[in-house]
Structure formats: C-alpha cells, structure tokens
Amino acid sequence: MYLLESNLFFIRFKYLVYLLWINGEIVNDKNDNEFAEDYAIHSHKQKNQKFKSNLDIDIMNKQQIQNFIYESDQIKDNWKIGIFADTNTYVFILLNNGSIVRGEAKTTNQKILLKQLIVGDNVIYEESDNNINIIGITPRYSKLARLRIDSSKISYGCMQEHIVAVNVDIGVMVASVIRPKLQTRLIDRYMVMCEYGDIKPILCITKIDLETPPNLDIYNNLDIPIIYVSNITKEGISKLRGQLKGKKCVFFGSSGVGKSTLINSLLERNLLDTDEVREKSGKGRHTTSTSSLHPLKDGAMLIDTPGIRSFGLWNIDKDTLRFYYKEFDKFAPYCKFSNCLHFHEPDCAVKKAVKEGLIPKERYDSYIRLLTDKS
Ligand SMILES: Nc1nc2c(ncn2[C@@H]2O[C@H](COP(=O)(O)OP(=O)(O)OP(=O)(O)O)[C@@H](O)[C@H]2O)c(=O)[nH]1
Numbered sequence: 033m034y035l036l037e038s039n040l041f042f043i044r045f046k047y048l049v050y051l052l053w054i055n056g057e058i059v060n061d062k063n064d065n066e067f068a069e070d071y072a073i074h075s076h077k078q079k080n081q082k083f084k085s086n087l088d089i090d091i092m093n094k095q096q097i098q099n100f101i102y103e104s105d106q107i108k109d110n111w112k113i114g115i116f117a118d119t120n121t122y123v124f125i126l127l128n129n130g131s132i133v134r135g136e137a138k139t140t141n142q143k144i145l146l147k148q149l150i151v152g153d154n155v156i157y158e159e160s161d162n163n164i165n166i167i168g169i170t171p172r173y174s175k176l177a178r179l180r181i182d183s184s185k186i187s188y189g190c191m192q193e194h195i196v197a198v199n200v201d202i203g204v205m206v207a208s209v210i211r212p213k214l215q216t217r218l219i220d221r222y223m224v225m226c227e228y229g230d231i232k233p234i235l236c237i238t239k240i241d242l243e244t245p246p247n248l249d250i251y252n253n254l255d256i257p258i259i260y261v262s263n264i265t266k267e268g269i270s271k272l273r274g275q276l277k278g279k280k281c282v283f284f285g286s287s288g289v290g291k292s293t294l295i296n297s298l299l300e301r302n303l304l305d306t307d308e309v310r311e312k313s314g315k316g317r318h319t320t321s322t323s324s325l326h327p328l329k330d331g332a333m334l335i336d337t338p339g340i341r342s343f344g345l346w347n348i349d350k351d352t353l354r355f356y357y358k359e360f361d362k363f364a365p366y367c368k369f370s371n372c373l374h375f376h377e378p379d380c381a382v383k384k385a386v387k388e389g390l391i392p393k394e395r396y397d398s399y400i401r402l403l404t405d406k407s
C-alpha cells in the first residue's frame with residue numbers, strides 16, 4: 033500500500049484504473065496483473081448478465097426438486113431423474129445411469145411443453161406402462177444457442193433463439209480441412225456462443241487425411257485445445273476421446289464436416305447415419321436431422337447435431353461482443369475510453385496491439401465483421 037501524503041490526489045480514470053499523484057509523479061496503484069484481473073472480472077460480469085443458471089443435478093435435494101415441479105405434485109419414491117437423449121418417431125428416449133429408457137412421453141405438469149425439451153435436459157419422470165410421465169425439468173446450467181431467422185410464412189424474418197443442446201460441458205467445434213473448406217469466421221462465432229452458454233470449447237479439425245490443415249496459430253493464446261483427426265486413419269481419435277472423458281459434449285458444425293462419422297469413430301461402431309459430401313459444391317447434404325445423445329463407456333456423453341447452415345450470434349449486443357475476444361483483455365484496460373469498442377475510437381490500445389502484431393489481425397478483422405454485421 034502507498035503512504036498517504038499531503039500532495040496525493042485520487043483521480044478516477046476510466047472504470048477500473050486509479051492513478052495516484054505522489055511527489056509529482058503519476059504512478060499506477062495497480063500492476064499489470066491486477067489490471068487484467070479487474071478487467072476479466074468486469075467482462076465476466078457483463079457476459080453473465082445475459083445468462084444465469086447453476087444447479088447441479090447431483091447435489092439437488094428434494095426441496096430443490098419441489099421448487100420447479102407443479103405445485104400440487106407431491107414428491108414420490110418412484111420418481112427418477114433422466115437425461116432427454118432423443119426422440120425417434122414418437123418414442124421418447126431417456127438415459128438413466130447409462131441405461132436407456134424408451135416410451136411415449138406424457139406430462140401432467142401444465143408448466144411443461146414437451147416440444148420445448150432439448151437434448152441434454154434433465155427431467156424428473158415416472159414410468160407407467162409404456163409411458164414416461166415427465167414431472168419436471170431442472171434448470172439448465174449451460175446451453176449452446178444460435179440465432180435463427182425464421183423462414184416460415186407466418187413469422188418470416190423473425191429472429192429466434194435456436195437452442196442446439198443444453199447442460200453440456202464441452203462444445204466440440206467440428207470443422208474439416210476440406211469438403212467443406214475450413215472457415216475461421218465460422219469458428220470465431222462458435223467460440224463466442226460456447227462462452228456465452230458456459231461451455232468449454234474444443235476445436236476438432238477433421239479430414240486431415242485429405243489435405244494438410246492450415247496454420248491455426250491465431251488461436252494460440254486462447255487456451256482452446258485444437259485436435260486434428262482423420263476418421264479414415266483414426267489418427268487423433270484417442271487423443272480426442274481423452275479430452276472428453278466423463279463429460280457431456282455437443283458436436284456441432286457445418287453439414288458434411290464429419291460430426292456423425294466422428295461420433296461413430298469414438299463409439300467404435302457405425303451407429304449414426306453419414307453421407308457423402310456433394311462433389312461439386314463441397315457441401316454436406318444435411319444427413320443428420322435431429323440431435324441425439326450417445327453414452328461412451330468411459331462416462332462421456334456425445335451429442336450429435338444436424339449441420340448448421342448459418343451460425344448467427346444470439347443475444348450478444350455490440351457493447352458486449354468485445355468481451356468475448358479474450359486476446360483483447362490484456363490491452364483493453366489501456367484504451368482511452370472505458371467503453372471503447374476498438375473500432376473508430378482514438379487512442380485505442382487494442383488497435384495499437386493489432387498494429388504491433390500482438391493481436392492476430394485476422395481475429396481483429398473477424399471481430400469488426402461481427403460488430404458491423406458484415407459476417
Ligand atoms: N476422408 C475423410 N472423410 C471423412 C472424414 N470424416 C468424415 N468423412 C466423410 O465426410 C462425409 C460426411 O460425413 P458426416 O459424418 O455425414 O458429416 P456430418 O457433419 O454428420 O453431416 P450432417 O449430418 O449433414 O451435418 C462422409 O462421406 C464421411 O465418410 C475424415 O476424417 N476423412
């Protein structure tokens with residue numbers, strides 16, 4: 033701590049930084065690490081205002097369960113907790129301690145719309161005859177969402193949230209080296225939505241048997257594992273399996289990148305349908321049409337999802353986007369304006385860092401594209 037002297041002033045500078053005037057010298061009372069820490073806390077708070085929920089099914093007691101079931105229901109001993117895994121031509125599939133439960137879904141809880149269940153949802157249910165009676169759904173602790181623009185005639189152009197999977201720990205962002213060609217712009221958006229939904233991202237590059245993968249050094253400072261695999265030679269598959277052990281993981285990416293093939297490789301059986309990529313366009317055919325969850329022997333649960341054509345950011349406004357680019361964190365506290373968007377503002381430390389090669393230009397450009405909606 034500093035000694036308070038007679039010629040000391042406190043000047044509030046931006047939202048985090050305090051300067052002290054001591055004996056005619058301007059001295060920061062925080063070192064670089066403290067700046068970075070403060071900024072990280074601030075950015076974390078900003079992001080979490082958008083999405084909150086944290087309830088672990090394993091530590092839930094009966095009282096907590098009672099809180100989100102229909103008021104008149106009494107907790108019964110035959111109630112179980114399962115994970116919504118799939119719905120397959122009117123058969124509702126749950127996973128309970130690794131075993132699969134099938135039946136027709138019903139509910140007596142007027143607060144529940146079965147249509148709103150998303151793969152990964154934890155449900156409280158009871159079995160009777162061939163029916164699964166859904167009694168309650170637990171709050172979701174994470175979600176993978178994207179913006180979907182409605183194309184139906186009734187609500188054409190409407191912006192909607194499309195939730196791809198919920199209660200997942202890891203988002204495996206799948207991209208192929210070729211067929212379809214790897215696009216870092218898409219990967220940048222996947223990363224934003226993983227962080228928005230409290231999901232740890234892993235980047236998985238497939239089809240390395242077809243072509244050498246491009247240099248992805250731009251992601252070096254982000255602490256995101258990058259795993260290169262071939263579903264043909266099986267290179268990298270056991271490394272990927274190691275990263276997913278015991279975790280619930282959603283595989284997502286464009287059609288044809290090899291999500292279903294990858295899950296088949298991890299399961300070591302051909303469970304999921306896969307199909308050739310169209311010769312001319314190099315695009316997939318949208319082979320998978322619904323999401324489904326598959327347990328691995330080591331405790332991991334793998335969620336296959338349909339290929340996504342466009343991956344728009346959901347609920348991320350222009351003021352918040354900058355906090356999702358972690359490489360800005362080190363520099364942003366030194367921008368002249370605390371609310372600097374790192375775009376047209378003067379004395380921007382982030383732009384300076386880009387010029388000096390301390391932030392990859394490609395990442396900065398991708399940020400500006402998203403900020404200006406030119407993605
Ligand atoms: N050479 C090569 N081909 C692969 C690899 N992984 C997948 N493929 C092929 O790519 C094509 C598309 O694979 P899918 O697994 O159906 O792709 P997907 O991502 O599930 O596609 P959607 O279900 O449409 O979203 C298939 O013909 C696969 O055999 C790989 O590592 N190497």
Ligand SMILES: [Mg+2]
Nearest residue numbers: 291292319320
């Ligand atoms: Mg598929």
Ligand SMILES: [Zn+2]
Nearest residue numbers: 367372374380
């Ligand atoms: Zn700036």
